[in-house]
Amino acid sequence: xxxxxSLNDVPDPTQAELSNIGLAVQKLWELDQNRLEPGVDVIxxxxxxxxxxxxxxxxxxxxxxxxxxxxxxxxxxxxxxEVVDDQELKENTRFLRACLQTGPLLYAFKYLQAKGAVKGNxxxxxxxxxxxxxxxxxxxxxxxxxxAFEHVFLGEVRNREAKAFHNWITFYxxxxxGKITFETLxxxxxxxxxxxxxxxxxxxxxxxxxxxxxxxxxxxxxxxxSPEFELAIEAxxxxxxxxxxxxxxxxxxxxRVDFVIYCDFKE
Numbered sequence: 328x329x330x331x332x333s334l335n336d337v338p339d340p341t342q343a344e345l346s347n348i349g350l351a352v353q354k355l356w357e358l359d360q361n362r363l364e365p366g367v368d369v370i371x372x373x374x375x376x377x378x379x380x381x382x383x384x385x386x387x388x389x390x391x392x393x394x395x396x397x398x399x400x401x402x403x404x405x406x407x408x409e410v411v412d413d414q415e416l417k418e419n420t421r422f423l424r425a426c427l428q429t430g431p432l433l434y435a436f437k438y439l440q441a442k443g444a445v446k447g448n449x450x451x452x453x454x455x456x457x458x459x460x461x462x463x464x465x466x467x468x469x470x471x472x473x474x475a476f477e478h479v480f481l482g483e484v485r486n487r488e489a490k491a492f493h494n495w496i497t498f499y500x501x502x503x504x505g506k507i508t509f510e511t512l513x514x515x516x517x518x519x520x521x522x523x524x525x526x527x528x529x530x531x532x533x534x535x536x537x538x539x540x541x542x543x544x545x546x547x548x549x550x551x552x553s554p555e556f557e558l559a560i561e562a563x564x565x566x567x568x569x570x571x572x573x574x575x576x577x578x579x580x581x582x583r584v585d586f587v588i589y590c591d592f593k594e
Contacts, residue, residue: 331389331428331429332428332429332430332433333428333433334433334436334437334449336430336433337358337430337433337434337437338354338434339437339441340354340434340437340438340441344438345438345441345442348563348567351438351563352560352563354434355431355434355435355556355559355560355563356556358429358430358431358434359430359431359552359553359555359556360429360430361388361390361391361429361553361555361556362551362552362553362556363381363382363385363551363552363553364551365527365528365529365530365550365551366527366528368381368382368384368385368551369381369382369495369550369551370527371527371532371550372527373511373512373525373527375508375509375510376502376509377498377499377502377509377534377536378498378499378502378503381499385496388553389425389428390422390425390426390429390553390554390555391496391553391554392425393418393421393422393425393426393554394422394480394496394554395496395500396418396421396422397415397418397419397422397476397480397481398481398497398500400415400418401474401477401481402472403481403482403483403484403538403539404483404484404485405466405467405468405472405473405483405484405485405490406466406467406468406470406472406485407470407472408470408471408472409463409471409472409473409474409477411463419457419460419461419476420453420457422554423453423456423457423460424453425555426554426555426558427449427452427453429553429555430555431553431555431556431558431559431560432555432558432559432562433449434559435558435559435560435562435563436449436452438563439452439562439563439566439567442566442567444566444567445566456558456562459475459565460474460475460476460558461474461475461476462474462475466478466483466485467485478490478491479491479493479494479561480493480494480497480554480557481494481497482497482538484538484539484541487540487541487542488541488542488543489536489537489538489541489542489543489546490543491546492507492536492538492543492546492548493546493547493548493549494548494549494554494557495548495549495550495551495552496554498536498548501538506538506539507536507537507538508536508537508538509534509536510534510535510536510537511534511535512525512532512533512534513533513534513535513545514533515529515531515532515533529550530549530550530551530552531547531548531549531550532547532548532550533545533546533547534546534547534548
């Protein structure tokens with residue numbers, strides 16, 4: 328478990344990393360000191376339930392604690408307007424600021440700054456992250472019923488279909504609460520063609536499940552990664568429109584990872 332760090336504690340991206348996003352992702356991985364290890368800190372099964380054990384040390388990590396506070400801030404069903412109160416706004420800010428005191432997101436800031444993809448200081452970067460992740464928009468109907476954070480990290484239900492649900496911490500809490508029913512793991516894609524059966528030690532899994540009766544036949548999630556790592560890697564993908572090379576994904580995560588970023592532009 329790592330203590331908080333400052334911008335000066337984080338290495339500047341090298342020219343090699345700036346020229347190769349795969350090397351940048353490798354650096355993010357090395358800087359993720361709050362990551363849990365599958366098979367050690369996180370025990371999962373191929374049978375029900377998915378999670379058998381998650382080390383309680385996560386309750387002492389600031390970014391995880393700040394993340395937990397966001398789990399009850401949203402209505403899963405699309406089409407129902409979200410009402411964001413002052414307490415929830417404070418929780419959003421607390422989460423981002425906790426993540427901005429960690430290596431992965433500070434490195435992402437330095438990387439994007441060096442690439443000219445972000446301008447200003449850390450406060451400006453925090454404001455941009457807040458806009459990207461927490462600004463509400465219309466997904467269904469005429470009311471603002473969704474945000475990028477809700478969709479990606481928590482998941483949504485539309486027309487009795489589960490959408491997104493890409494975060495392992497959320498899955499763990501929903502499973503403990505009886506909201507998620509895990510069905511099965513799906514063999515991972517390695518490279519372009521080969522499929523491998525899960526061993527229990529992967530940092531990426533594909534799976535099938537249902538959320539309160541709404542089924543999702545295929546989903547993919549990191550396992551054990553910290554909230555700040557996921558924010559950081561998605562910030563790179565969002566700002567640069569780039570992808571992680573297959574060999575890097577196989578080496579780090581144990582399987583191929585494809586990021587598809589959807590942007591909602593308001594006039």
